[in-house]
Amino acid sequence: MILVTGATGNVGGDVVGELVEAGHDVRALTRNPERAKLPPGVEVVRGDLSAPETLPAALAGVEAVFLYAVPGSAPAFVRAALDAGVRRVVMLSSLAVRDDVEVQSNPIGAFHAEIEDAVAASGLEWTFLRPGAFATNVYQWAGQVKAGDVVRLAFPDAATAPIHEADIAAVGVRALTADGHAGAKYPMTGPESLTHRDQVRIVGEAIGRPLRLEELPPDLAREQMLTRVPAPVVDSLFALMRASVGQEAYVIDTVEKVLGRPARTFAQWAADHADDLR
Numbered sequence: 023m024i025l026v027t028g029a030t031g032n033v034g035g036d037v038v039g040e041l042v043e044a045g046h047d048v049r050a051l052t053r054n055p056e057r058a059k060l061p062p063g064v065e066v067v068r069g070d071l072s073a074p075e076t077l078p079a080a081l082a083g084v085e086a087v088f089l090y091a092v093p094g095s096a097p098a099f100v101r102a103a104l105d106a107g108v109r110r111v112v113m114l115s116s117l118a119v120r121d122d123v124e125v126q127s128n129p130i131g132a133f134h135a136e137i138e139d140a141v142a143a144s145g146l147e148w149t150f151l152r153p154g155a156f157a158t159n160v161y162q163w164a165g166q167v168k169a170g171d172v173v174r175l176a177f178p179d180a181a182t183a184p185i186h187e188a189d190i191a192a193v194g195v196r197a198l199t200a201d202g203h204a205g206a207k208y209p210m211t212g213p214e215s216l217t218h219r220d221q222v223r224i225v226g227e228a229i230g231r232p233l234r235l236e237e238l239p240p241d242l243a244r245e246q247m248l249t250r251v252p253a254p255v256v257d258s259l260f261a262l263m264r265a266s267v268g269q270e271a272y273v274i275d276t277v278e279k280v281l282g283r284p285a286r287t288f289a290q291w292a293a294d295h296a297d298d299l300r
């Protein structure tokens with residue numbers, strides 16, 4: 023049995039789909055089973071990584087776990103996983119984690135590193151997926167695309183190498199189900215550096231309607247994001263964006279190395295999700 027946490031999310035959802043398709047026994051953890059839309063054949067369990075009392079039932083009989091990163095959840099998760107006899111954990115971490123520093127200065131790196139460290143110290147077999155910016159970050163401005171032809175965002179010339187969630191999931195499934203990935207830390211990106219401006223254009227091409235980008239003053243964009251995201255995370259995201267203006271984003275071919283085929287392009291992502299964006 024493989025337990026997938028974050029199973030209703032972008033990446034975990036694809037992990038579930040791929041595992042089911044390959045014939046594995048899958049249990050999906052969610053805080054809201056009533057709302058969860060999961061494929062037939064998946065055992066759905068109510069659970070919360072922040073509520074340790076829900077973990078023993080979720081982990082009973084489980085050999086491998088796809089672990090979504092919930093801040094502060096690692097000590098209780100590790101104890102429950104060891105008690106349940108879990109062998110392998112594949113964690114959805116972040117490219118923000120730095121191996122070359124004693125103390126993670128970036129808050130996003132810090133909370134993922136704290137979970138990585140607890141899992142690594144546990145004696146469980148582990149693999150850490152460390153993706154950079156997700157292509158799904160486009161959903162932050164998808165409402166504007168649905169409402170009109172203008173996308174207002176800050177730092178139009180900031181660059182990322184957006185990664186398709188299905189590629190993160192595919193590497194995760196490989197690490198969950200095949201040997202040879204124990205102890206691996208996989209930095210992962212999409213195949214090409216693209217500015218926000220490029221991404222808006224490519225989404226427009228995918229939905230068959232040209233989109234116009236208007237620059238939003240960073241202070242205003244920050245205020246808007248603060249309604250959804252904690253301030254230290256917003257500030258570190260903005261610092262990253264500011265620093266990436268006019269730079270090529272870091273690109274690494276881990277997806278291709280692990281899967282033996284190239285990572286999906288952002289254009290492919292936009293085509294795959296065009297119906298969600300129209």
Ligand SMILES: NC(=O)c1ccc[n+]([C@@H]2O[C@H](COP(=O)([O-])OP(=O)(O)OC[C@H]3O[C@@H](n4cnc5c(N)ncnc54)[C@H](OP(=O)(O)O)[C@@H]3O)[C@@H](O)[C@H]2O)c1
Pocket residue numbers: 027028029030031032033034051052053054058069070071072090091092114115116117152153154155156158159
């Ligand atoms: N966005 C990026 O650019 C980026 C880059 C690098 C790394 N990451 C990592 O990827 C994560 C986002 O992944 P995603 O896009 O697949 O997620 P998502 O679509 O935002 O979905 C969040 C998932 O987390 C689950 N969840 C949240 N709190 C939980 C809790 N306390 N206990 C159990 N499950 C909980 C939710 O399940 P229910 O609501 O069903 O309970 C849901 O399935 C980030 O949080 C970060 O760790 C993101």
